[in-house]
Amino acid sequence: MRMRKKRRGEERLRALSALFVTKEDCTAAMKGIFGEDRPLRLEIGCGKGEFIRKLSRRDPDYNYIAVERVGDVIVTAAEKYAEDRGLGQLDCHGGWRSPDGTVYKNERWEIPLDLRGNVRFLNCDAAELDGLFCDGAFDAVYANFSDPWTKNGYTARRLTHPDFLRQYVRLLREGGSFTFKTDNTELFDFSLEAVRCEPCFDIVFETRDLHGSERAGSNIVTEYERNFSSQGIPINCFEAVKKAEKK
Numbered sequence: 001m002r003m004r005k006k007r008r009g010e011e012r013l014r015a016l017s018a019l020f021v022t023k024e025d026c027t028a029a030m031k032g033i034f035g036e037d038r039p040l041r042l043e044i045g046c047g048k049g050e051f052i053r054k055l056s057r058r059d060p061d062y063n064y065i066a067v068e069r070v071g072d073v074i075v076t077a078a079e080k081y082a083e084d085r086g087l088g089q090l091d092c093h094g095g096w097r098s099p100d101g102t103v104y105k106n107e108r109w110e111i112p113l114d115l116r117g118n119v120r121f122l123n124c125d126a127a128e129l130d131g132l133f134c135d136g137a138f139d140a141v142y143a144n145f146s147d148p149w150t151k152n153g154y155t156a157r158r159l160t161h162p163d164f165l166r167q168y169v170r171l172l173r174e175g176g177s178f179t180f181k182t183d184n185t186e187l188f189d190f191s192l193e194a195v196r197c198e199p200c201f202d203i204v205f206e207t208r209d210l211h212g213s214e215r216a217g218s219n220i221v222t223e224y225e226r227n228f229s230s231q232g233i234p235i236n237c238f239e240a241v242k243k244a245e246k247k
């Protein structure tokens with residue numbers, strides 16, 4: 001996602017850092033991170049966070065980790081989430097204004113745990129997730145409109161490269177799902193092929209026209225998805241489920 005360099009990105013991140021997790025939090029099995037223990041879901045490449053905001057409201061019985069590698073983008077996702085959850089807004093003079101009127105400028109707001117809701121943001125590259133969470137930590141993994149990396153020699157960066165798929169297999173519990181959406185036909189073909197070759201996954205849903213499919217009603221439209229479908233570009237999607245291990 002291209003974005004003009006945000007001013008005071010670090011400063012803004014600091015104000016809402018209570019909504020973020022560090023890699024150390026993740027290796028420590030997320031102890032004390034959420035107000036309530038719930039099954040976990042993971043989104044990789046959350047962008048400005050529309051999908052995670054809507055999903056976490058629609059399915060409140062889960063906790064969510066939203067991963068994004070670009071700092072200026074994830075800070076926007078966290079701010080939009082905070083605003084959506086009634087936790088204040090950006091102050092016109094800079095800083096974050098909490099609902100009681102206090103402005104946090106370059107300092108952390110210790111948001112009470114019960115107000116933080118069920119989403120935490122993690123600013124890192126998906127390639128760094130390996131080893132951060134325990135095996136089977138997640139019920140679901142989502143990757144929406146990830147970069148297609150069409151240039152020769154860059155396929156290993158695709159979030160559906162076999163190396164990433166093996167990582168999702170490890171992160172998912174048995175029966176957990178990986179859902180992938182893209183506008184890019186070449187990336188979709190590559191991804192389907194990769195997931196079919198991964199023996200631990202079964203594809204349970206596959207379409208090249210999500211908005212015309214039986215899942216159109218339950219689909220949460222992301223920022224990129226809205227843009228593509230407004231241009232008449234069909235949306236590709238699959239869901240793959242981690243098979244139970246044979247005993």
Ligand SMILES: C[S@@+](CC[C@H](N)C(=O)[O-])C[C@H]1O[C@@H](n2cnc3c(N)ncnc32)[C@H](O)[C@@H]1O
Pocket residue numbers: 001044045046047048067068069070073124125126127143144145146147222223224225
């Ligand atoms: C094209 S945008 C899509 C954003 C959002 N998911 C949507 O559907 O509107 C892809 C996002 O994934 C992020 N991203 C791409 N590769 C990533 C990686 N390896 N790890 C973490 N984030 C990544 C990019 O920085 C960008 O914000």
